Amino acid sequence: MAIENALMTFPMAFPLVSLFAVTLILLPLVGVICCFLMPRISRTLGLFTSFANVISVAGLGWQILEHDSYRHAVGGWGAPLGIELYADGLSLLMLATTAIVGLAISVYSTAYFKPAAGVRFWPIWLCLLTALNTLFLSEDIFNLYVTLELLSLSAVALTALTGSKEALSGAMRYLLASLLASLSYLLGVVLLYHSFGSVDISILTQQMQAPSATLATATPAVWAALGLMGAGLMLKTAIFPLHFWLPPAHGSAPAPVSALLSALVIKASFYILLRLWFTLFEPLVDSQAINSLLGLLGCTAILWGSVQAIRQTRLKLLIAYSTVAQIGYLFLIFPLAPNMGSLAWNGVAYLIISHALAKSAMFLCAGNLLRFGGHDRIADLDRVVQRLPLTAAAFALAGVSIMGIPPSGGFIGKWLLLEASMNQGRWDLVAVIVIGGLLAAVYIFKVIGYTFIPAKVTHEAHAVSARMQWSALLLAIGAVLLGFLSLPVLSLLNISDATITSGVGL
Amino acid sequence: MNPANFYALVGIGLFCIGLFGMIINSHLLRKILAFNIMGSGVFLILVALGRRADNMPADPVPHAMVITGIVVAVSATALALTLMIKVTTITGQATLPDEDDK
Numbered sequence: 182m183a184i185e186n187a188l189m190t191f192p193m194a195f196p197l198v199s200l201f202a203v204t205l206i207l208l209p210l211v212g213v214i215c216c217f218l219m220p221r222i223s224r225t226l227g228l229f230t231s232f233a234n235v236i237s238v239a240g241l242g243w244q245i246l247e248h249d250s251y252r253h254a255v256g257g258w259g260a261p262l263g264i265e266l267y268a269d270g271l272s273l274l275m276l277a278t279t280a281i282v283g284l285a286i287s288v289y290s291t292a293y294f295k296p297a298a299g300v301r302f303w304p305i306w307l308c309l310l311t312a313l314n315t316l317f318l319s320e321d322i323f324n325l326y327v328t329l330e331l332l333s334l335s336a337v338a339l340t341a342l343t344g345s346k347e348a349l350s351g352a353m354r355y356l357l358a359s360l361l362a363s364l365s366y367l368l369g370v371v372l373l374y375h376s377f378g379s380v381d382i383s384i385l386t387q388q389m390q391a392p393s394a395t396l397a398t399a400t401p402a403v404w405a406a407l408g409l410m411g412a413g414l415m416l417k418t419a420i421f422p423l424h425f426w427l428p429p430a431h432g433s434a435p436a437p438v439s440a441l442l443s444a445l446v447i448k449a450s451f452y453i454l455l456r457l458w459f460t461l462f463e464p465l466v467d468s469q470a471i472n473s474l475l476g477l478l479g480c481t482a483i484l485w486g487s488v489q490a491i492r493q494t495r496l497k498l499l500i501a502y503s504t505v506a507q508i509g510y511l512f513l514i515f516p517l518a519p520n521m522g523s524l525a526w527n528g529v530a531y532l533i534i535s536h537a538l539a540k541s542a543m544f545l546c547a548g549n550l551l552r553f554g555g556h557d558r559i560a561d562l563d564r565v566v567q568r569l570p571l572t573a574a575a576f577a578l579a580g581v582s583i584m585g586i587p588p589s590g591g592f593i594g595k596w597l598l599l600e601a602s603m604n605q606g607r608w609d610l611v612a613v614i615v616i617g618g619l620l621a622a623v624y625i626f627k628v629i630g631y632t633f634i635p636a637k638v639t640h641e642a643h644a645v646s647a648r649m650q651w652s653a654l655l656l657a658i659g660a661v662l663l664g665f666l667s668l669p670v671l672s673l674l675n676i677s678d679a680t681i682t683s684g685v686g687l
Numbered sequence: 688m689n690p691a692n693f694y695a696l697v698g699i700g701l702f703c704i705g706l707f708g709m710i711i712n713s714h715l716l717r718k719i720l721a722f723n724i725m726g727s728g729v730f731l732i733l734v735a736l737g738r739r740a741d742n743m744p745a746d747p748v749p750h751a752m753v754i755t756g757i758v759v760a761v762s763a764t765a766l767a768l769t770l771m772i773k774v775t776t777i778t779g780q781a782t783l784p785d786e787d788d789k
Contacts, residue, residue: 262748323752330759334766341770349774350783356770357718360763361709364725367756368702371729374749375736 199253201241202266202318205276208233209311216304224291227303231280231287234310238280242273242673250676252320261379267320270676274530275317275452278537281659282444283310285652289545290437292646293552301342302435309335309441316449322370322410323380325453329366329417333359336446339438340430351429358426362416362450369410372402373461385461407462414457417450420512421482424505428489431501436548439497443504444541448533451511455529459518472515479512480613487620491627496547496557499624500540503583506617507536510598513610517601524604527671528597531663534670535590538660539582545653546576552649554640559628563636571650573632578657580625582664585618590663694735701728713782715771719764726760 212230216223245251250269259265268276287306294302312331319325337359341352374380377388389403419427427447431439458466466472486506493499510532517525549572550565551557566573582591595614602610663670705725709718730753737749775781 323755327755327759330763334763337766337770341773344773344777346777349770349777353715353767353770353774354783356763356767357709357722360722360767361706361725363759363763364702364705364722364729368729368732371733371736371749374733374752378746 197240197244201237201244202251202253202268203255204237205234205241205314205318206311208237209307209314212307213304213311216307220300223303224294224296224299227307228287228291230307231284231310234314235280235284238273238276241268242277245269245273245676246673261381261384264319264321264324265381266318267383268318270674271452271455271530272317273676274534274670274673275448276314278448278534279310279313279317279445282440282537282541282656285656286437286440286541286545289440289548289649289652292648293435293437293548298342298435302339302437305335305338305342306441309339309446313445313449317452320382321380322373322382322385322457326363326367326370329450329453330363332446332449333363333417336442339441340434342435342438343433345433347429347433351426351433354426355430358423359417362413364413365409365416366413369406369408369413372406372409376400376402376406382456382460386463389461389464403465407465410457411454414450414454415478418447418454418508418511419505420478420508421485421505422478424482424486424508427505428498428501431504431544432495432498436497436544436551439501439547440541440544443501443544444537447504447508448537451508451533455514458515466515467519469516469519472519475512476516476610479509479515480610482506482509482512483613483617484509484620487617487624490624491620493624494559496550496559496562496628497544499559499628500543500547503543503621503624504540506621507532507540507583510595510614510617513598513602513614516607516610517598517605520605524597524601527674528594528601530594530674531590531597531667531670532594535582535594535660535663538656538663539579539589539591542575542579542653542656542660543583545649545656546572546579549645549649549653553642553645555643556640559631561636561638561640562628562631562634563639564634565632568642569645569650571654572645573629575650575654575657576632577625577629578654578661580621580629582657582660584621584625588664589661590666591660593664593667691735691738695732698728698731698733698735701725701731704728715767715774715781715783719767719771722767723760723764726756730756 209230212226215226245268253266255264255266290302309332312328312335316325316328316332319328337352337356340355341349370380373385377385379385416423431442434442483506486502486509490499490502490506493502511529514525514529547557549569550562553565553569554563582589585591585595595618599611599614602614702725705721705728708721708724712718712721733749733753737746739746771781
């Protein structure tokens with residue numbers, strides 16, 4: 182098979198760790214091509230690739246645990262001229278989350294898509310996977326631009342998959358917003374390259390943090406780069422008030438696609454923002470003003486997103502607005518990290534993973550309910566607790582993690598953030614985190630409540646395959662189990678280069 | 688002012704014109720065109736700033752970046768145009784419905 186052939190072309194003198202990292206990029210890419218060439222077996226290919234992807238991540242993780250953070254010069258050309266791959270604890274966590282959520286969504290999609298629609302879904306999904314893996318392994322701001330574009334274009338194509346009026350206009354709005362964001366990011370890259378003559382994050386960081394450079398770094402060009410890249414990435418992450426494109430896109434896409442978008446795609450741009458903010462922009466943003474502003478946006482997002490979620494009458498839109506609110510929690514790292522480095526950092530990393538698991542489970546549940554009743558009106562859920570118990574259980578378990586009730590992963594993340602805010606005396610943030618949790622409880626119990634009540638108008642029920650129910654349930658169970666795994670997960674996060682995380686006090 | 692800086696300023700101008708056009712126009716084709724103008728602005732800045740001093744040869748790395756950027760912009764434009772045609776066929780107009788999607 183072509184995938185094995187591609188792997189065999191690597192000489193075995195290649196160190197094992199590089200093999201895994203390169204496989205992570207190459208494998209889904211070969212999968213894309215094979216899916217286009219052999220549309221008949223695209224479902225098998227897609228499932229196989231997602232499974233092999235999990236194994237590659239496990240291999241990379243094993244190597245990183247043995248040898249510490251890892252750097253690879255692609256094609257033997259190192260920075261500054263070439264492109265380097267870099268993996269540390271944070272990128273490993275993101276890759277692992279992507280692989281696990283991706284596998285569950287692949288299993289779900291084998292049952293969700295009919296063969297005709299699947300032919301279009303599988304290659305684009307593998308393309309999205311390639312972009313995500315490359316993004317988490319990149320250490321070069323221009324390469325990150327390319328992966329961001331690859332990611333957005335495949336995400337938009339997936340959103341438009343159903344071809345309905347809502348999906349097409351949602352996808353169009355998503356595309357325009359994300360193109361604007363990409364160009365803004367690219368202009369920032371251009372200005373940084375002009376100022377420092379490099380696009381490699383670690384080289385840029387060294388130049389920015391060198392004591393002799395302190396006067397030279399704060400030029401208008403660097404500040405403009407900070408603003409442009411920050412704004413672009415924030416638009417892609419859909420932080421309030423730049424979230425306008427998210428609910429229509431996530432609400433109208435097919436269920437597995439919504440799950441991918443909410444769980445993984447927005448986290449990717451947030452990951453870049455995190456990387457840039459605490460490495461090369463660290464000397465600039467040390468002043469509290471910008472960080473407080475980002476924290477304020479985060480708080481507003483939590484409150485506004487939750488209130489909007491409560492007001493929704495359609496399940497998928499409710500979950501989409503819940504995503505808007507949960508993104509807000511991630512932005513609390515900016516006001517907290519300068520003084521409470523590792524606590525806030527751990528909390529946000531935990532929230533990223535648990536939100537990815539819980540939100541994908543929720544969207545898959547919504548897909549099941551949509552398939553079951555032919556609609557996603559919350560008020561007409563009509564006793565799904567009895568008629569679709571696995572899905573109802575999955576939704577409730579995912580809800581536990583989103584609300585942040587112990588012992589779920591969401592609880593650990595929110596608890597770490599609460600602790601960081603309390604230690605720092607930021608009672609305003611404490612209040613927002615607590616109120617956000619209560620509001621989340623309101624919108625989740627609103628849905629759960631209706632699952633017990635018979636609807637006034639009954640609908641003909643359609644069978645939902647076991648695979649679709651179990652993949653949602655397993656993701657939700659994963660989100661809850663994450664609450665018991667905090668030590669191993671957080672110890673992974675501490676694996677990093679000194680230069681990369683010097684800013685967060687790890 | 689040396690020519691490089693002049694071109695860079697023109698690039699910034701194009702970027703701003705494109706940004707303005709992308710925000711105020713509601714017709715999708717105009718938005719896509721405005722995106723391309725913005726992109727050209729960024730590429731012009733990138734190439735112009737490649738020459739750091741008048742008596743030095745230009746830096747070749749930005750040229751490689753511009754080529755990558757153009758490829759990305761062309762694919763993005765192609766996807767945008769396809770989507771626009773689909774939206775126009777289904778809704779009968781080449782604009783997006785109002786923001787309020789309640």
